[in-house]
Amino acid sequence: MAPSDRAGQIAAHLNYPKGMLNGQVAIVTGSGQGIGAETARLFANEGAWVVVSDIDAEKGQKVADSINASGGKAISIPGDIQ
Structure with a gap:
């Protein structure tokens, strides 16, 4: 196996699949x-x-x-969650 093929194989295992939260609601x-804000964006991206x-x-x-x-x-x- 060529080194570039091995790097691609390893990288594929390190990345999570996209769409892990399809159909879910995140509050x-x-x-x-x-x-x-970054959490909200991350959840939306998923x-x-x-x-x-x-x-x-x-x-x-x-x-x-x-x-x-x-x-x-x-x-x-908008609201104050306690």
Whole structure:
């Protein structure tokens, strides 16, 4: 086996398949910025419908809009989750 073939074979085992969350709904609290926003984007990239929830309605809507603009599916529900 050629070294380049072996590298490709190993890389295939290291990457997760796309679409692991197809048909699922992810509610991500505190997702208007930072880690929460990146988590929401990651879940959307994997096929989940994402509910972006943050106390700051404007920030949450921006994250939901960016997910929708990139081909994902998201809505923003502002609120304080305790």
